[in-house]
Amino acid sequence: EMFSCEFCPLVLASKGSYFNHRKRKHQNEYLRSLQQNGKGFCCSLCKFSAPSNKDMIYHYNIVHEKGLKLLHEQFAMERDFAAWKENLQTETKTLYVQLKKTRQQMDYEVIYFGCNRSGKYVPKDDATHCTKSQGTSKFGGKCPVYMIKRTHLSSGLISVEYCSDHVGHDEEICHLRLSTKIRSKICGKLASGMEPKKVLDYIRDDHRKIDRDAMVTRKDIWNIRKRYHISNVEKHENDTQSVDIWIKELSTGNDFNPVVMYKQQGVTDCDLLKDDFVLCLQTEFQKHMLREFAQKMICIDSTHSTTKFLLTTIMVIDDFGEAIPTAWIISNREDAELLTRAFSALKHKCGDIMTDIFMSDLANNFYNAWTTVFTIPNKRLYCNWHVDKCWRRMIAKTISNLEDQATVYAYLKILHCETEEQKFRKMLQEVNDVLGETSPQFLEYFNNSYVLDDKYKLWASCFRIGSIANNNMYVEAFHRVLKSVDFSKKQYKGVDNLLMTLIKFSRDKCLEQFIKMPKGKSTHWVAEIQKRHRLVRTVTGVVSLGENEWKVENPTDHKYTVKKIEPQCLGKCQIKCSMCNVCVHMYTCTCPDFLMHAVACKHIHAIEISISGGKTFAFQQNRNKEPEVVIENTLVGTSIVRPQSLKANLHKYVDKIHEVIDLVDDEDCLKALGKRLVLGVAVAKGMRPTESFPRGTNMSSNKHFDTQKRFYSTQAKVGRKRKNRLKYPTSSESTELRAKLARITPQLCALCFMSDDRNDTAQVLWRQCEICDCWLHSTCYSNHDGCPICMS
DNA sequence: GTAAAGCCCACCATACGTAC
DNA sequence: GTACGTATGGTGGGCTTTAC
Numbered sequence: 088e089m090f091s092c093e094f095c096p097l098v099l100a101s102k103g104s105y106f107n108h109r110k111r112k113h114q115n116e117y118l119r120s121l122q123q124n125g126k127g128f129c130c131s132l133c134k135f136s137a138p139s140n141k142d143m144i145y146h147y148n149i150v151h152e153k154g155l156k157l158l159h160e161q162f163a164m165e166r167d168f169a170a171w172k173e174n175l176q177t178e179t180k181t182l183y184v185q186l187k188k189t190r191q192q193m194d195y196e197v198i199y200f201g202c203n204r205s206g207k208y209v210p211k212d213d214a215t216h217c218t219k220s221q222g223t224s225k226f227g228g229k230c231p232v233y234m235i236k237r238t239h240l241s242s243g244l245i246s247v248e249y250c251s252d253h254v255g256h257d258e259e260i261c262h263l264r265l266s267t268k269i270r271s272k273i274c275g276k277l278a279s280g281m282e283p284k285k286v287l288d289y290i291r292d293d294h295r296k297i298d299r300d301a302m303v304t305r306k307d308i309w310n311i312r313k314r315y316h317i318s319n320v321e322k323h324e325n326d327t328q329s330v331d332i333w334i335k336e337l338s339t340g341n342d343f344n345p346v347v348m349y350k351q352q353g354v355t356d357c358d359l360l361k362d363d364f365v366l367c368l369q370t371e372f373q374k375h376m377l378r379e380f381a382q383k384m385i386c387i388d389s390t391h392s393t394t395k396f397l398l399t400t401i402m403v404i405d406d407f408g409e410a411i412p413t414a415w416i417i418s419n420r421e422d423a424e425l426l427t428r429a430f431s432a433l434k435h436k437c438g439d440i441m442t443d444i445f446m447s448d449l450a451n452n453f454y455n456a457w458t459t460v461f462t463i464p465n466k467r468l469y470c471n472w473h474v475d476k477c478w479r480r481m482i483a484k485t486i487s488n489l490e491d492q493a494t495v496y497a498y499l500k501i502l503h504c505e506t507e508e509q510k511f512r513k514m515l516q517e518v519n520d521v522l523g524e525t526s527p528q529f530l531e532y533f534n535n536s537y538v539l540d541d542k543y544k545l546w547a548s549c550f551r552i553g554s555i556a557n558n559n560m561y562v563e564a565f566h567r568v569l570k571s572v573d574f575s576k577k578q579y580k581g582v583d584n585l586l587m588t589l590i591k592f593s594r595d596k597c598l599e600q601f602i603k604m605p606k607g608k609s610t611h612w613v614a615e616i617q618k619r620h621r622l623v624r625t626v627t628g629v630v631s632l633g634e635n636e637w638k639v640e641n642p643t644d645h646k647y648t649v650k651k652i653e654p655q656c657l658g659k660c661q662i663k664c665s666m667c668n669v670c671v672h673m674y675t676c677t678c679p680d681f682l683m684h685a686v687a688c689k690h691i692h693a694i695e696i697s698i699s700g701g702k703t704f705a706f707q708q709n710r711n712k713e714p715e716v717v718i719e720n721t722l723v724g725t726s727i728v729r730p731q732s733l734k735a736n737l738h739k740y741v742d743k744i745h746e747v748i749d750l751v752d753d754e755d756c757l758k759a760l761g762k763r764l765v766l767g768v769a770v771a772k773g774m775r776p777t778e779s780f781p782r783g784t785n786m787s788s789n790k791h792f793d794t795q796k797r798f799y800s801t802q803a804k805v806g807r808k809r810k811n812r813l814k815y816p817t818s819s820e821s822t823e824l825r826a827k828l829a830r831i832t833p834q835l836c837a838l839c840f841m842s843d844d845r846n847d848t849a850q851v852l853w854r855q856c857e858i859c860d861c862w863l864h865s866t867c868y869s870n871h872d873g874c875p876i877c878m879s
Numbered sequence: 880g881t882a883a884a885g886c887c888c889a890c891c892a893t894a895c896g897t898a899c
Numbered sequence: 900g901t902a903c904g905t906a907t908g909g910t911g912g913g914c915t916t917t918a919c
Contacts, residue, residue: 184908184909184910185909185910185911197883199883199884199885203908203909305900305901307893307894309901
């Protein structure tokens with residue numbers, strides 16, 4: 088092969104000869120071509136170009152008088168070289184980056200290093216993001232800083248040739264990287280379980296010099312944690328793979344496998360879609376709790392905002408009246424089809440579940456799925472809270488007048504809280520007429536969603552007497568705790584994080600249960616029960632209506648009926664009153680307190696005290712009688728002599744301190760002594776009884792004495808207009824509305840709540856009961872033996 | 880001719896900006 | 900406060916160029 092010169096007509100026989108000729112004979116043209124093509128080494132101070140780094144250093148020294156030095160070092164061991172390099176980098180504010188892979192040569196290996204700031208930044212075509220805040224680290228030229236490390240394979244001796252003087256750019260620490268020393272320190276702290284915030288605090292306290300290591304940010308710590316996989320939860324950077332690893336570990340462990348069902352996205356399943364994700368979890372403790380407490384009640388609800396998926400929780404209520412989550416389903420949707428699949432897996436694991444009450448929100452998906460798989464519950468109840476929420480939303484949507492909104496809501500609340508079935512039926516007829524006049528649109532919604540097909544039995548208070556809970560707030564509360572405490576009110580943490588949080592939650596609940604079974608627990612419920620026991624003195628009288636039925640009177644409230652349903656609580660109930668031993672499962676009462684809060688109300692306490700005491704009812708007399716409280720004086724060993732002897736001892740110490748101050752010269756020691764003395768004087772001043780505090784007041788121990796002064800804005804407040812919030816009717820409003828309702832002649836049947844005849848006959852026949860005054864279809868009346876409302 | 884040094888490209892870890 | 904997407908730049912392989 089022949090090589091022809093591009094600058095003259097000469098033709099050369101070899102490639103080597105060609106390059107030699109070009110460099111010797113056409114040096115200027117050659118360098119110019121390097122410049123034009125952007126190759127070789129270009130001087131950052133003039134237009135000169137050189138083919139190699141050493142030529143360029145020579146140019147800088149001769150032409151620009153930079154005085155760059157080519158230095159040499161030798162090291163016996165790799166460790167010495169590493170320490171020297173780290174030190175050199177810190178001192179010269181340089182980052183020597185390896186330019187090429189380590190290369191093996193005759194009897195030594197070579198590594199080439201260069202300045203990290205050499206080079207030209209070339210943005211990518213599809214660049215959409217801004218450059219970094221400090222700008223690119225490439226300054227657009229070649230920095231003469233370099234280092235060649237040669238390690239002799241036979242002797243292990245390391246020889247280094249280097250230049251550490253920068254040209255073309257300043258020494259800026261913002262373009263350096265964290266040193267390996269600080270990295271390993273952070274890594275160690277994180278691995279030992281220290282929180283990133285505390286690690287940052289520790290590093291900043293520990294590092295005094297102003298260098299790159301002093302500029303550690305939270306982001307750096309987060310990156311190190313991610314890079315070295317220090318987090319115990321994230322098994323993989325990819326959430327999907329991390330969850331897979333977790334599931335594998337949980338499934339293959341020796342302990343109880345908590346994974347009931349796992350369907351990955353992208354995997355085909357005969358019943359589910361390809362994109363569906365389902366993860367059903369139940370720990371051994373949860374299985375035990377579900378079997379133990381499911382007979383009474385099952386609460387189900389789901390939440391968003393924990394991950395990209397939905398979290399559905401199945402809860403039961405334990406003997407202490409506390410909610411225990413017994414299974415979790417993490418899924419991408421919550422329709423009956425998917426839930427049926429998950430429930431089937433649950434049934435396979437813990438058998439069929441027979442429950443008395445099933446409580447969920449107003450949607451049918453949970454109930455339908457549950458009844459498809461498990462035995463149909465005796466009763467289904469809507470969560471009161473969800474009913475209220477839907478009513479408010481629909482009232483705001485369909486009724487424009489604010490006064491009408493308030494009136495309709497008040498009527499609905501009276502209806503909702505009515506505890507006697509007969510009264511409720513009558514009132515529902517009357518409310519129907521009021522709604523028809525105010526908003527026919529709302530009436531249609533109300534009838535279809537809450538009245539027809541016996542739907543009123545799912546939310547009305549009179550149909551849930553004796554149920555242990557009236558709303559799904561247990562599940563809501565759990566979801567709130569999960570979001571606010573474990574997830575720090577953040578959305579979209581990974582599924583692996585949620586998985587671990589749930590399993591840890593179950594573990595904590597298990598321990599809690601383990602602790603409170605033998606010890607008992609002063610729960611919120613126990614406090615509520617005791618509060619009601621103390622209120623017994625406000626009850627004015629009790630009238631016996633039969634063997635197990637009483638009417639209880641209050642001076643302000645209405646009369647309520649109390650029935651005894653069990654002579655003693657059969658279960659291992661822990662929410663008993665410690666004073667009269669009554670529990671919520673023994674009685675029923677028609678008062679709103681019993682219905683709303685599911686605890687033994689003051690009326691039940693009154694009956695129990697009356698029966699167990701075997702006395703005539705005379706609570707009124709005890710109204711002002713407070714139990715005597717004996718306060719023991721715990722100030723044991725106090726005497727008048729003791730402070731005087733202490734004072735004498737202190738004076739001796741003060742004399743010694745005088746001696747020490749004269750003898751000691753060390754500055755730090757004196758400073759430390761001074762600090763302690765200042766502190767001692769402050770303590771003594773604080774302890775001096777200068778003022779006598781008022782005693783015997785009922786002030787709370789943690790009450791703030793003065794409100795803290797705060798800065799306040801001087802800007803004019805633009806603030807949003809407050810919405811006209813719908814309020815519960817007060818007792819006087821309630822009486823007034825009841826009276827209004829009583830004047831209405833209803834147009835509906837009190838049994839089926841339909842206006843026309845059930846049998847669709849041409850002539851609609853009506854009949855009024857002489858005892859309860861309720862209007863019914865003749866057909867509805869005649870189908871029963873007597874009035875179906877008052878049973879007369 | 881051969882070893883050393885340079886250049887280009889692809890890959891991927893790190894660091895940054897943005898949005899929630 | 901942090902998850903996420905992506906720009907930036909270090910690393911390494913392979914080829915080219917240069918020095919001896």
